Amino acid sequence: MRLATLNDGSRDGSLVVVSADNRRYTPAGGIAGTMQEAFDRWQEAEPQLRALAVRLDIGQSEGRPLVEANCLAPLPRAYQWAEASVYTRHLELMHGGRGEDMPASFWVDPLISEGASSRFLAPREPIMLPEEALELDGGFGLDFEASLAVITDDVPMGVSASEALRHIKLIALVNCITLRHLVPSEIAKGFGFFKSKPAASFAPIAVTPDEFGRQWQGGKLAGRLLVTINTRRFGDLNPALDMAFDYGQIIAHAACTRRLPAGSLISAGAVSNGDPARGPGRPISWGGNGYACIAEMRMMETVDYGHPDTRFLTDGDVVHIEMVDPRGQSCFGAIEQEVKRI
Secondary structure, eight states: OEEEEEOOSSSSOEEEEEOTTSSEEEEOTTTOSSHHHHHHTHHHHHHHHHHHHHHHHTTSSOOEEOOGGGBOOSSSSOSOEEEEEOBHHHHHHHHHHTTOOOOGGGGTSOEEEEOOOSOOBOTTOOEEEOGGGGOTTSTTOEEOOEEEEEEESOBOTTOOHHHHGGGEEEEEEEEOOEEGGGHHHHHHTTSOOSTTOOOOEEOSEEEOGGGGGGGEETTEEOSEEEEEETTEEEEEEOTTTTBSSOHHHHHHHHTSSSOBOTTEEEEOOSOOOOOTTOOTTSOOOSSSSBOSSHHHHHHHHHHHHSSOOSOOOOTTOEEEEEEEOTTSOBSSOOEEEEEEEO
């Protein structure tokens, strides 16, 4: 089952069911008016939404063309948004960039921080920042992080990792926007992140795990995560690889001391695939595995050449993030955002 939220001018939009080919939709208002309403009554709403999806796919329910630009984030705002960082290559590079060693505890349990959840950006909504934030020789160091996130129903406190997997109801594609130059000062205070993590953006369609078949195994989702900047390929990664913790373990850690409400969003953080064949002196390519964020490429450039060459995002840049299945079909639709000055 595939769900999306259309922009109807309200904060929470209108819930719709999307066809298997992502091309058509039908309103779900007779079942649940919004995504959060569906999650609040998930046990009752899910079978009705699934039945509507079947009717849409076999032509018994009239479908309308889905325009991704008319969509909000699948869950436009949430009671809980947590961002983990479980790709150890990413952690090693980010700590190395700050002149720090990666703590051994990162191998024991996942790092998780809470993010801004009062409003998520729509898949085609611009990334808006003040002019001083986008200066090339300073600014805030605007970066993207191509990531996956899961949406859960009510998760009890103390849930086990295996049981936590059963609480995953939808999977989504997210751009966890990060202002890299603001990170060090926040981390130095021993608290962070806040200023350095503005609102994240989401691809238009959220998908139930069973839609992915064998791509979804052991709490990890395989596929090709494709990232471009200004139409130039930047990354071609597999989110199932190089995860130190799966989504069951991440959720269990998040719910260790609290209950997670229905509609909780939890990301695994920037996808990062190691490349054993890549060594110092080997030319850096925007193709191949590539990167899911600019900061990693800058770190590798520094390792190889003594300085970073790739700049952070600035006014007019366009980021495109999309994941495709083995047949090349888009899994979630695309995030495509232009950077603009306020």
